[in-house]
Amino acid sequence: MEAALAELDLERKVRLLTGSGFWRTAAEPAIGLREMVLCDGPAGVRGERFDEREPSASLPCPTALAASWDEDLVERVGTLLAGEARRKGVDVVLGPTVNLQRSPYAGRHFECYSEDPLLSGRIGAALVRGVQSGGVAATVKHYTANDSETERYSVDVRMSERALHEVHLAAFEEIVRAGGVWALMAAYNSVDGVTMTESPLLDTPLRTEWGFDGLVVSDWFATRSTEGAGRAGLDLAMPGPGPDQPWGAALVAAVRDGRVPERAVDDKVRHLLLLASRVGALDGVRPTPPAPAPAPEPAALLREAAAAGIVLLRDTGTALPLDPGRVRRVAVLGPNADTPRIQGGGSATVIPPYTIGPLAGLRAALGPEVRVEHAVGARIRHRLPAVTEAEVRDPGSGARGLRVRFLGPDGTVLHEELRGGGRLLWLDDPIVAQAVAIEAAGVLEVGEDGPHRIGVAGVGRFRLAADDVVVVDEDLVTDDPLGGILTPPERWAELDLKAGQEVELRLRHEFALERPGTGFVLGVDPPAAHENEDLAHAVAVAADAEVAIVVVGSTEESDSEGRDRIHLSLPGRQDELIRRVAEVNPNTVVVLNSGSPVLLPWRSEVAAILVGWFPGQEFGAALADVLLGRVEPGGRLPVTWPAYEDDPAVLTTTPIAGRLDYTEGIHIGHRGWARAGATPAYPFGHGLGWTTWTHVGVETLPSGPDFVARVTVRNTGDRPGRHLIQAYLSRPDSTVERPVSWLASYTHATADPDTETTVDLHIPSRAFQHWEPGKGPQTEPGTYTLHIGTSSTNLPLTTPLTVPTPSLTTTPTQPAP
Template sequence: MTDLPEASALTLRQQVALLSGSDAWNTQPLPEAGVPSCALSDGPHGLRFQADAGDRLGVSGSEPSTCFPTAVTVASAWDEELAERIGHALAVEARAHGVDVVLGPGLNIKRHPLCGRNFEYFSEDPLLSGRLAAAMVNGLQRHGVGACLKHYAVNNQESHRYVVDAVVDERTLRELYLSGFEYAVKTSRPWTVMAAYNSVNGHPATQHRRLITGILREEWGFDGLVMSDWAATNDRVAAVAAGMDLEMPGSKGLFDREVLKAVASRRLPAELVTASAQRVLDLVARSARTRGPAIPVDEHDALARRAAAAGTVLLTNDGILPLAPGTRVALIGAFADQPRYQGSGSSLVNPTRISTARAEFARRGIEVAYAPGYDPNDSHADPDLIAEAVAAARSCDVAVVLAGLPPVYESEGFDRTDLGLPGQHDELVTAVCAANPRTVVALSNGAPVLMPWKDAPAAILESYLGGQAGGAALVDVLYGDAEPGGRLAETFPASLDDVAAEPYFPGEPRQVQYREGLYVGYRHDTTALFPFGHGLGYTTFDWSDVAAVRDTVTLTVTNTGTRAGSDVVQVYLHDRTGVVARPRRSLAGFAKVHLAAGQSTTVTIDVPERAYAFYDVVAREWRTPAGEFDLEIARSSADVVATVTVTVSDGVSTAAEPAGTPPIAVTDEQFRRRLGRPLPRPRSVRPFTRDSTLDEVATTQLGRLFKSALWRAAPIDEATRDNPVELAMYEHSLAELPLRAAAIFSGGKLRWRTIDLLLRLFNSFGRR
């Protein structure tokens, strides 16, 4: 659409009105100026479209859409073409519902395996995250639907996500937490980027001028729109000054008066308001705002099924898989009947259909001995269910145990408390393996788990969260109709002691310190339960003729087995120059290869110059050390097949780094050196401000009454009250919700004068 007015032709009030949504999911129209709205919708792994204004925390009432595997599963395929196909399918479904911008993908780094939202993110590695995110963005936008990269930036936990300040040194920020965003922005040019809830080094992400204007726009060349996460706006005057354009959801003009006054007093340059309003108009002009054809349900369900298999990781296998025809199977685990196929929270999709493993066995005419083994919702201790499962296992040739994390264990809104499976699941696997050593364990979970029984099963499949077709995909994999094509996109630690960030996660309610620096996941280089990049298959591959120059690795890959399959060639870089302290290895490139039995191909993997570079915090630029580097061609971060040494002669021989700082800054002084400034103090709870959380003000009697009133007024239907996962999300979100966000979510019912009056009253009360 090209006949929209320029922002400069609108009045200041009209420009300011454009900078906030009209409701939960639409931008503000200006009918008098001929400006329509455009529609936004959640959708990292499936469209969560609400036909009406929707509930603002976003967990109910959505239209049926294909529930694709979550990002953790898609990432495990290491397949950019597959990610782009899923992005294209999401765009088709968005057009079917009249949605113009899909809020995804999410590519925050998996700093710690206990983050409750890790299922929505790709990887612990920025290169893999950035490449897969870019592919998904391309799939969406080539079909005329905008993407929204989120959550920018350093958003790596759910605990106190609305108010926590992530304190991170500049080099770690650049090399780890911004690198994936940088790649996706430069490569796929997303229409929009979402600013996160949290603060970064003392500044809220929504009003972080250096992150939004200095880095995102000026350094990376981003020319799209920056919106807030839902109710993430702290101070809209400061946000507009920083370069954030759109406040979401609509707050019924909550901030408009402050913005107008700031322009009138010249605290906020009018041209910045005009620039943000123009970016909103540009987004509207890009948007189709029309409905496309209906969702091709069968086609997209088939794609979801292929993607689920492609992202399934075969962790161990003594040869039992694929199962031979005619094998008598004991199917154990309630997830076979009530599958755990997606995460909980704002990404929750209302699927077009659901396949289950038990139903797929029946569809194939395979009779199984079924035993639930556990309650699928809370998995409380029940020895009778285990005894029943043991009896079924003994009666059959093979036992297939579906275990994992029940929905209440991981969700948006709160973090996990430990790495373990429910005790009932561990006891079930142990007992069934003892009864029948020919046991296959298939896991359904959104993040790493411990496996104290690791050596007991004949095979372990990590199915992750496979989407609506995950049950059928699992049976496809079990019988070899589809290959488990996945490789881990994250490290499975042997214990929390092996996670470098563990002592610092999730930090204090108001501050989390990233003292582990660059040593996240496989970069920490400890012994893992299963390493980053690990995964087996149903055929064998030989790698030969390995050669490398500075920017390219080539090799011949041959399928030496008797069936078609896929392999992932990973290239890691080991800096031997000693110019700057770095992790032992970092991913520099990769390639997914599909080959028929006996087929060979030459694989070429680009090694970008950035792989060699580090961010020099003094020079404020990327620099490459001079000296020798090893390019390690590997099957995982712990399984190097070949090494080629290359020499860089045109790099730098020195770097100005803080002296005496070890890889992990254990002491305050070490972290201060790395930061290059004094350690910031967390914000004090008192006096209360608009940024105070409901739990904080609830330390007063009046605050407790106010919190109770908001809970009673929350848009929670009976279905949500009966759902322990959604209820837990609401409870955690409400407890940690700042007053400013409560005002935004109120849809105009709470104005600043009411909030400020309450604050005066809260501050007049002592702790009670």
């Protein structure tokens, strides 16, 4: 690599530090460096094209993975991500996201693991190990305090030095030290007045203290300056090239003028070349690892992972598990029962090859002997839903889908293709670079009577006609550089249509030539006028069933990158649906298909509640496995679920005058709930299974600077089971401010019915440390209390742990691997 670096002049070195396109780095054939492809990957690897003809495996969202608390499983999921990346020609996966779930209002909550830094770090490190075992780089993001979406490009996050190091940097540190991550993404926001692409935190503690030797890449369009970012620890500015990129010739000039030292440029190139060597993009250097691990078969692993993250919040024992030999009529209700939300919105979105919904999964599992009836009950109406392949056909050939044509400056057709639906996106596509307009046409087959919303969402000039009616004819604009992709403006008109009617939709979209790509949503929303009839029908179906399973949730739009949530309630009339069904059927089971916590005002009125999160493409099969008792509901909450919006521990995501103060300090998540003395709906760590457990006893043993807690538990139920044992520390008489308690470790135990088992919990010395400004991590000697239990509020076992005063020759402790 040093020889390769020596061959490059300044201009060629600087050229390598900006992307060659939206997803690609620049190549340098003279030194054997090819382009590297970077792509979004928190819950599936999209690849360079967002195209239903090149689908991607849709994984459970990161919160669902963290709900498993199972690092071995998550590492195997990482190998699946690596296989998907290799299949799609991707060298660098842009994930995991380990920002903390500071507030349930955060729009990107589902894309993060947990409110707790320990759990986030351990789960994130496991995913990184799995991805990189396949010869693909993982990218931990977004460094740091990028915990909400409101004013995300410019917000200045302020917090104490202790909260920054002890809480918000802790998961990143674990993933660098224990995960050995090869890349890190610098966030959009500022911390303490400095934008993260120029932050000194990119050097200290990242490189100087943690030993990170990988590449630092900007979030897309996050590089703000030539000199500030050039002197800082940022290595690669993405995307590029383009008029808004501050490097290139400007950085060359800054080096020539002495405003940026050339050694800073050399270090950046070294980090890029090291990444290239690791993923096999640099000739003459064997990649790491030389023989990538084979990817597992997707369907079985995705089904296992989805089930492992499902959390059983409540169970009265009257409805579950379902017994196909005894139950004969099951109602499957709700807006997400047939068409679930398998993923959140934004850069985590992929197009899966298929989706198994709860209705299909239960029908397959229960078999023909059980009558399964379905009713929507309540519709969710937010943004305009894209027209589907089943709803439209090509006006010319009659084939299912939309006919899309790309037009050149003189109006000639450069290319045309048949597309499967109305959500279309092109980034770095050569045909878009040549075209000036796109036309899409399809014949809509109307399914029901009533007023339909027909329209378009996107950025640019749009003209949409439905038969002879012009629905949209205007320029749609946004000042958000990614707004045209994530949450574009939309326009629509309402047309009264009849079931069986055919309407020809014709859309023309004109776009700017200098854009890296374009896209739009051609959407049709069916009537909302039948809501009362829908609700009454669902209640009637529930009354006639032995068990009613109601699948409700949020949407890809309400849980999405680009904006925070405005409330925590289930959208539409879903709460009313649950209450009305529970009134007529005592065996009502609610399945929450949401990526983030929602309010559950009816939680004491139903027989059971499960959280399925955004569970990926195998949702229905995994849910059926759990509901029928074939597998345990493996999940435990990685985040506290509030009871009310105005609970004192529910934190805001709204900046004031561009500044967001983290006044909670180190008291985030379950720590904040304990400090406030507030009772949530369900606490951090909570979850039930198909058997019951008691905690018999605990003894502790020193293990170097660490401790081992030997915990004995008994399976008191009549089924074999798997149990999550959680360990927390407290020290109420501490001389420094501390949380009421904090998570120190966790592990799983398995046992047959009426059987005891003993497992060892590793309590690292790091768990006793606090951050002291000017000194770094410090350990206060003395007696701590170790608490063992099933959640942050249910800790039946306690034992003292005494941390000795360190001798003068003691080596400072480091985070446990």
